[in-house]
């Protein structure tokens with residue numbers, strides 16, 4: 001038997017352990033909570049559950065102007081539209097989920113890729129200014145894995161150039177910052193409530209707007225631009241969240257503190273086990289930030305670890321530990337973006353390296369710590 005086969009035999013889990021698992025209320029609680037929806041027969045269009053969830057999401061994050069959506073991607077499409085950016089360039093990063101870049105494309109805007117910082121994978125303000133041209137209309141940074149962008153650095157540059165800032169905040173539900181609510185920053189921030197996220201409505205999302213007037217525009221745009229029975233004010237889209245999703249959201253919001261606490265315990269255990277291990281680097285922690293444990297990225301330096309990220313990924317999979325290579329490929333690798341001048345690998349050395357080296361390990365609130373230990377044992381056993 002080869003060394004790899006023996007290792008797989010020793011460490012293989014009986015069942016697949018996925019990178020995440022959604023927290024769910026009991027089916028009984030869900031059906032009970034749906035009763036008023038059934039009785040009223042009001043399934044969509046800002047029903048009672050939608051209204052309540054919208055207010056509670058805003059209050060939970062210490063912001064005033066939240067608008068619920070059917071998913072984070074449509075939320076971002078509308079967020080961009082709401083700022084009236086009709087053409088030109090938007091500076092963003094390639095180390096993200098495809099939706100970030102695609103929403104620019106769908107708005108006929110040209111993405112300009114800026115490199116990331118090596119310690120937390122977010123937009124590097126030191127490299128931002130060189131991406132700004134006379135065609136730049138906005139900046140779209142991404143809060144990656146639950147870590148926050150250098151918002152002060154980015155916003156200072158945006159202010160100097162008179163540019164709005166839209167944050168892709170899909171990963172930061174529940175992240176706290178002693179300096180104030182992260183979602184209150186910029187012109188809009190966009191959350192995702194997809195099934196893979198810390199807080200889920202199955203599919204869903206929200207735009208957090210900087211003021212009431214912008215929220216009104218967003219609410220109009222997400223409902224076809226309809227302002228009244230006989231009045232359509234703008235060419236909007238259907239971005240509404242249904243009552244079924246909003247009801248699931250209400251129940252999940254009741255349990256979200258427990259989910260966050262569970263994730264933080266898992267995060268702590270990973271940190272205890274993996275910090276300082278040769279060849280591995282964990283996401284840097286920032287003072288004053290309470291993390292949400294959305295993801296557990298680990299950077300694997302192939303030379304120091306003795307095995308590449310891809311080898312680790314494949315062997316862990318063979319052991320039923322289903323890790324994910326978020327974010328490989330980079331958005332700048334996709335055929336339809338790779339010819340952009342800013343997509344050249346030499347423009348994006350840190351993003352290219354992160355795409356080669358980062359692996360996301362399983363994390364969710366109900367993940368038991370002995371299982372976390374088994375993942376860590378396996379990872380460390382793989383070291384060459």
Ligand SMILES: Cc1ncc(COP(=O)(O)O)c(C=O)c1O
Nearest residue numbers: 071072073097099170192193194
């Ligand atoms: C960084 C990022 N942006 C945007 C999205 C899109 O959100 P949704 O799936 O809710 O459309 C996701 C995830 O799904 C994401 O991870």
